[in-house]
Amino acid sequence: xxxxxxxxxxxxxxxxxxxxxxxxxxxxxxxxxxxxxxxxxxxxxxxxxxxxxxxxxxxxxxxxxxxxxxxxxxxxxxxxxxxxxxxxxxxxxxxxxxxxxxxxxxxxxxxxxxxxxxxxxxxxxxxxxxxxxxxxxxx
Amino acid sequence: xxxxxxxxxxxxxxxxxxxxxxxxxxxxxxxxxxxxxxxxxxxxxxxxxxxxxxxxxxxxxxxxxxxxxxxxxxxxxxxxxxxxxxxxxxxxxxxxxxxxxxxxxxxxxxxxxxxxxxxxxxxx
Numbered sequence: 001x002x003x004x005x006x007x008x009x010x011x012x013x014x015x016x017x018x019x020x021x022x023x024x025x026x027x028x029x030x031x032x033x034x035x036x037x038x039x040x041x042x043x044x045x046x047x048x049x050x051x052x053x054x055x056x057x058x059x060x061x062x063x064x065x066x067x068x069x070x071x072x073x074x075x076x077x078x079x080x081x082x083x084x085x086x087x088x089x090x091x092x093x094x095x096x097x098x099x100x101x102x103x104x105x106x107x108x109x110x111x112x113x114x115x116x117x118x119x120x121x122x123x124x125x126x127x128x129x130x131x132x133x134x135x136x137x138x139x
Numbered sequence: 140x141x142x143x144x145x146x147x148x149x150x151x152x153x154x155x156x157x158x159x160x161x162x163x164x165x166x167x168x169x170x171x172x173x174x175x176x177x178x179x180x181x182x183x184x185x186x187x188x189x190x191x192x193x194x195x196x197x198x199x200x201x202x203x204x205x206x207x208x209x210x211x212x213x214x215x216x217x218x219x220x221x222x223x224x225x226x227x228x229x230x231x232x233x234x235x236x237x238x239x240x241x242x243x244x245x246x247x248x249x250x251x252x253x254x255x256x257x258x259x260x261x262x263x
Binding site: 023029033036037038054060075076078079080082083093094097098101105107109110111112113114115116117118119120121123125 | 160161164168169170173178202205209210211214218228238244250255257259260262
């Protein structure tokens with residue numbers, strides 16, 4: 001198992017990108033879908049109509065672009081770091097989602113929900129003190 | 140009820156998809172060269188691994204379920220609820236990918252799950 005500074009640096013850099021672009025993508029998708037509103041998908045025509053409205057929304061496409069950036073960083077980091085390390089470490093993104101939802105979408109986040117976010121961040125801190133790889137790299 | 144089905148799809152298909160993608164990327168090997176041409180080569184190699192296609196299909200399903208539930212609920216509720224996949228993720232990492240999930244890491248995952256539960260309870 002390698003635990004050099006370089007391995008940790010690129011791991012943290014890509015996780016940082018995940019923390020920024022993942023939540024931003026979700027918030028943009030939420031904003032776009034709220035504009036489109038709930039719609040019936042009972043018939044193929046209704047489903048097609050909804051899909052065309054989704055695909056013609058600039059906000060949705062910005063969200064998709066952010067999520068693609070997130071996904072690229074995610075795949076790269078998974079090429080050397082454990083899934084069970086990366087997934088919890090990226091959970092600080094939940095705090096970012098709450099912040100962005102509060103400030104960008106004016107969603108009300110209750111004190112109990114903020115406490116939950118704080119505990120999530122504490123969990124991330126604990127996970128961050130474990131080695132990023134426990135399996136042998138493939139050749 | 141509709142929301143529950145969407146959440147199950149997001150959690151189940153999302154976690155399954157991530158596990159499959161992770162398995163595919165492990166087969167590709169560690170990425171050491173970050174130049175665009177090298178990254179295209181990595182993407183090309185990754186797309187030749189069948190697990191990648193299974194993973195992408197599952198993640199696509201989870202994505203459309205996410206879009207559907209986002210049209211009904213707030214982002215600050217939906218995204219934390221999807222974190223219920225953490226327990227499944229750690230179990231999958233241990234048993235599907237053969238990773239060693241340490242006690243300390245389990246503790247972190249548990250704390251994250253408690254936090255997520257509070258976020259859900261804190262719904263107005």
